[in-house]
C-alpha cells in the first residue's frame with residue numbers, strides 16, 4: 001500500500017463500528033468491507049494486522065449535534081419502539097451485524113470492544129482531558145471538550161473553527177451549557193431517570209459518542225495507529241472530534257492515515273429509511289442472489305468514489321461469480337507449476353491493489369485473463385485462486401446446481417396438483433417457480449421446465 005509503512009510489519013487499524021439499533025444496510029456494509037480489503041491486502045503483503053472495531057451500544061444520539069442530555073439515544077428510542085430492554089436491542093443487532101459480515105466474507109476484527117463495557121476507560125480519558133485543561137464542566141454539569149484548546153482542529157475535513165458558524169449545526173438548548181458553539185460533550189450528565197447511565201465524577205450520565213472511539217482506540221492500539229477508518233459521513237464532526245481528543249490526551253499525532261469510504265447510492269439515491277430504498281443482506285438472499293454478488297459489486301468500483309448500485313448490477317455480479325466458479329472447476333489441475341507469464345500477471349495485479357486499492361482495475365484484468373486463450377487453463381486457475389485471497393468471492397466453491405431441493409419440491413407439488421385438476425394451485429405454483437427463474441409448460445405427457 002503506497003505510503004503506508006507499518007512498524008515491524010504490524011499494521012494497526014481502528015475502524016468505527018456500527019451503532020447497534022437496526023440492521024446494517026448495504027451502504028453501511030460497503031464501509032465495513034473496506035476494512036476487510038485493507039486487511040486482506042496487508043496479509044498479501046506479508047504483514048500482520050491488529051484490527052479493532054468498536055460496537056456503539058450507548059451514547060449515539062439521534063442527532064449528535066444536539067448535545068442535550070435529554071436528547072434521544074438511538075438505542076433507547078429503538079428499545080421504546082420495540083418495547084424491549086435497550087441492552088437486548090443492542091445485543092440483537094450486534095449479532096445481526098456479525099452475521100452480515102460473515103455473509104460477505106469479511107474477516108473478523110481481533111477485538112470488538114463495546115462502549116458499554118468500556119465506561120472506566122472513557123471516564124479515565126475524560127479525567128485526563130479535564131486535568132490537562134482540554135475539558136470543562138458546563139452549566140448543566142456535563143463535561144465538554146474545549147475546541148479552542150486544540151489549535152489544529154479541522155485538519156482532516158477542512159472545517160477549522162474559524163469557518164464553523166454557530167447555529168449551523170449546533171442548535172438546541174444545550175448550547176447554553178457550553179462556552180463555545182463548537183465544543184462538544186464528552187460526558188453527559190443525565191440524572192437518574194434514564195436507562196443506560198453510569199456514575200461518574202460529573203454525575204450520573206453517559207459518554208458522548210466521539211469519546212468512545214478515542215478511549216477504545218488508545219486502549220487497544222496505543223498512541224500510534226497506522227489507519228483509522230470510517231464512512232465519509234464520519235469525517236466531520238466525528239473524526240475531527242476524535243482526533244482532537246486522542247491527540248490532546250496522548251500529546252502526539254495518534255493516527256497516521258485517516259481513510260474514508262464514499263457513499264453508496266441505490267438506483268440514484270442515497271440509501272436511507274426516508275427514501276424507502278434501504279437494502280439489507282436478507283433482501284439479496286430472498287431474491288436468490290449470493291450475498292457475495294454484493295461484495296463483487298462493491299469491488300467493481302473504487303472505495304473512494306460514489307457507487308450507484310442497482311438490482312441489475314447485483315444480478316450481473318451474481319452471474320459473473322457463478323461463471324467464474326464453474327470455469328475454475330474446469331481449469332484447475334493437480335500438477336501445476338507457476339509459469340513466468342503467470343508470475344508477471346500476479347505481480348501486475350498486486351501492483352494495482354497497492355495503488356490505493358484499485359480493485360476495479362484488478363477485476364478488469366481478471367476478465368481479460370478469463371478470455372485469454374494464450375494463458376493455459378491451469379495458469380488461469382492459479383491467477384484466479386491467488387486473487388480470491390483478496391476478492392473473497394469463494395471462487396473455489398462449486399457452482400450451485402441448476403436445480404435445487406426447493407425447485408424440485410415445487411415441481412413435484414405442481415405435477416400432483418395438475419393431475420388432481422387443482423388448476424388454481426397449479427397456476428400459483430407456476431408463478432412461484434417463475435420467481436425462481438424456472439419456466440414451466442404443460443404438454444400432453446406432463447409438465448416440462450427450463451431455466452430462463
Ligand SMILES: [Zn+2]
Nearest residue numbers: 016017213238
Ligand atoms: Zn469512531
